[in-house]
Amino acid sequence: MIGTKGTVTAVNGNMVSVRFDGAVSMNEVGYVSVGDKKLKSEVIRIRDGISQLQVFEITKGIMVGDPVEYTGDLLAVEVGPGLLGQVFDGLQNPLPQLAEKAGYFLERGVYLDALPVDKEWAFTPTAKVGDTVERADTLGTVPEGAFTHRIMVPFNMYGTYTVSSIKPAGDYKIRDTIAELKNEKGEIIPVTMSFRWPVKRAINCYEERLKPEEPMVTRVRLIDTFFPVARGGTYCIPGPFGAGKTVLQQITSRHADVDIVILAACGERAGEVVETLKEFPELTDPRTGRSLMERTVIICNTSSMPVAAREASVYTAVTLAEYYRQMGLNVLLLADSTSRWAQAMREMSGRLEEIPGDEAFPAYLESTIASFYERAGIVRLKDGNFGSVTIGGTVSPAGGNFEEPVTQATLKVVGAFHGLSRERSDARKYPAIHPLDSWSKYKGIISEDKVTYAHSFMSRGSEVEQMMKVVGEEGTSLDDYVIYLKGDFLDAVYFQQNSFDEVDAAVSPDRQKRTFDHILTILASQFTFTDKNEARTWFNKLRQKFLDYNGTVENSEKFEGLKKEIAAMVAEQSTGIDKNAEKLLA
Numbered sequence: 001m002i003g004t005k006g007t008v009t010a011v012n013g014n015m016v017s018v019r020f021d022g023a024v025s026m027n028e029v030g031y032v033s034v035g036d037k038k039l040k041s042e043v044i045r046i047r048d049g050i051s052q053l054q055v056f057e058i059t060k061g062i063m064v065g066d067p068v069e070y071t072g073d074l075l076a077v078e079v080g081p082g083l084l085g086q087v088f089d090g091l092q093n094p095l096p097q098l099a100e101k102a103g104y105f106l107e108r109g110v111y112l113d114a115l116p117v118d119k120e121w122a123f124t125p126t127a128k129v130g131d132t133v134e135r136a137d138t139l140g141t142v143p144e145g146a147f148t149h150r151i152m153v154p155f156n157m158y159g160t161y162t163v164s165s166i167k168p169a170g171d172y173k174i175r176d177t178i179a180e181l182k183n184e185k186g187e188i189i190p191v192t193m194s195f196r197w198p199v200k201r202a203i204n205c206y207e208e209r210l211k212p213e214e215p216m217v218t219r220v221r222l223i224d225t226f227f228p229v230a231r232g233g234t235y236c237i238p239g240p241f242g243a244g245k246t247v248l249q250q251i252t253s254r255h256a257d258v259d260i261v262i263l264a265a266c267g268e269r270a271g272e273v274v275e276t277l278k279e280f281p282e283l284t285d286p287r288t289g290r291s292l293m294e295r296t297v298i299i300c301n302t303s304s305m306p307v308a309a310r311e312a313s314v315y316t317a318v319t320l321a322e323y324y325r326q327m328g329l330n331v332l333l334l335a336d337s338t339s340r341w342a343q344a345m346r347e348m349s350g351r352l353e354e355i356p357g358d359e360a361f362p363a364y365l366e367s368t369i370a371s372f373y374e375r376a377g378i379v380r381l382k383d384g385n386f387g388s389v390t391i392g393g394t395v396s397p398a399g400g401n402f403e404e405p406v407t408q409a410t411l412k413v414v415g416a417f418h419g420l421s422r423e424r425s426d427a428r429k430y431p432a433i434h435p436l437d438s439w440s441k442y443k444g445i446i447s448e449d450k451v452t453y454a455h456s457f458m459s460r461g462s463e464v465e466q467m468m469k470v471v472g473e474e475g476t477s478l479d480d481y482v483i484y485l486k487g488d489f490l491d492a493v494y495f496q497q498n499s500f501d502e503v504d505a506a507v508s509p510d511r512q513k514r515t516f517d518h519i520l521t522i523l524a525s526q527f528t529f530t531d532k533n534e535a536r537t538w539f540n541k542l543r544q545k546f547l548d549y550n551g552t553v554e555n556s557e558k559f560e561g562l563k564k565e566i567a568a569m570v571a572e573q574s575t576g577i578d579k580n581a582e583k584l585l586a
């Protein structure tokens with residue numbers, strides 16, 4: 001089929017207007033010719049025989065009258081074995097290969113195969129000739145790193161088919177036909193190990209969506225205990241520049257209890273993205289000891305790349321996440337930063353001369369953000385297995401002001417909010433998640449009444465601290481002062497976590513529970529001190545011992561020793577237990 005053709009009538013930054021002759025549809029891919037280069041673009045508006053295309057490349061040199069070819073296909077990604085371990089740009093070009101081919105100053109108009117086409121995969125058929133199959137049914141498997149990659153009936157093959165041939169076990173390339181399927185009209189359709197799926201359409205080949213309930217353990221205490229994230233749930237990390245958003249996502253991508261991590265590095269400065277790219281391959285997976293990259297895909301767009309590609313990169317990332325969910329795997333998608341994507345939306349909306357909403361963002365900002373997060377979820381597949389996509393996005397509001405539209409739109413849809421605070425990061429209290437502003441709607445690893453009780457020391461302690469700033473320490477009662485010290489103790493030994501300490505960097509849920517119970521006993525104990533000085537000195541000593549304890553391997557001799565010393569300190573000073581907490585400690 002020959003696609004529709006058009007000619008450029010206007011160029012406005014990254015947007016070109018094209019007069020066309022024939023049929024063109026929204027989100028269709030077109031190529032704008034400039035010299036001998038063809039630049040990939042997407043139709044974002046059609047009106048009166050003119051289409052507006054956002055160009056995923058620098059538009060320099062495009063002139064009125066330049067020819068455009070429409071493809072008839074929607075913006076899509078290629079899925080199949082070989083995705084894991086790759087670094088792609090927003091259009092799914094493998095970046096290392098692109099650099100090799102086009103040099104480090106990425107040339108425009110160069111598009112490469114997303115998946116290795118010459119690599120052979122050890123295919124084992126699971127379907128037989130004569131089987132009836134539907135889209136997403138498994139035809140066979142290939143090993144991909146530590147996973148069993150399912151070769152499925154392409155998701156866009158609606159209806160029922162009969163397997164008319166299938167290849168025996170052996171090595172095949174992704175473009176080889178591995179099965180032939182006969183449709184209801186008797187036509188034979190060859191199937192390979194890879195296929196394309198449009199990025200803006202959610203993959204929906206599952207039986208049922210479930211409520212996200214099971215915690216996705218991150219091994220960060222403040223998250224798992226106080227502001228948990230559920231498998232298949234959503235959360236956001238807003239924070240000012242330098243507050244630790246990227247570092248927190250890196251820690252999570254390493255330790256989260258999921259199978260696969262997809263990182264969408266979106267629109268941040270090139271230097272920061274390069275750092276991620278350099279660091280990642282060197283990190284080891286704490287569970288397997290192998291390279292973390294083997295279960296990671298990175299989609300990368302820096303602020304120096306054209307803005308339209310930012311949008312492509314978040315959609316590409318979420319589509320790849322859904323693809324692996326379809327194999328019964330738990331996937332975590334981390335997007336850093338969604339604000340850059342929103343800025344790209346604002347830029348394109350301005351070029352389209354749409355009626356602007358709040359702070360010149362388009363009126364559809366909220367619904368677009370919502371439909372992105374809605375692609376998260378835990379699902380039951382046709383074979384009875386479960387798979388999940390959990391989405392965590394950072395937001396980088398100017399000046400750290402959470403009242404701005406992107407943060408507000410995100411807060412409406414996510415299930416947990418980890419707000420980073422400049423005050424805490426300046427004080428090097430990491431992770432800088434604010435313990436009073438943050439929240440979660442999900443169930444964590446520790447019962448809610450215990451968590452609420454402990455958290456009350458943080459909020460009451462902070463009130464006392466605010467009061468002390470006004471009336472001074474002398475004007476504060478000893479009882480209030482002890483509450484402040486308890487809140488401060490909880491903060492220092494539980495909320496804060498040392499990401500450079502081998503033991504403290506990642507804490508198992510079981511250890512979190514034991515440590516938490518230990519701290520709960522201390523918070524609930526009634527202590528008598530003669531004066532504030534004595535109280536402060538005592539808590540300082542306790543805190544130091546507890547930090548050592550946090551950094552010590554459990555059940556070691558040193559650990560048991562510290563545990564005894566802490567218990568003895570508390571027993572010696574305690575005169576009883578808060579009546580309200582007796583039930584919690586039982």
Ligand SMILES: Nc1ncnc2c1ncn2[C@@H]1O[C@H](COP(=O)(O)OP(=O)(O)O)[C@@H](O)[C@H]1O
Pocket residue numbers: 239240241242243244245246247248430431432499500
């Ligand atoms: N958990 C942490 N532990 C230690 N240092 C941290 C931590 N989080 C952030 N930092 C420090 O803060 C710097 C900025 O963090 P980064 O994640 O790049 O900020 P953001 O992405 O919010 O702009 C890091 O380079 C690091 O020095």
Ligand SMILES: [Mg+2]
Pocket residue numbers: 245246247268272336
């Ligand atoms: Mg960052």
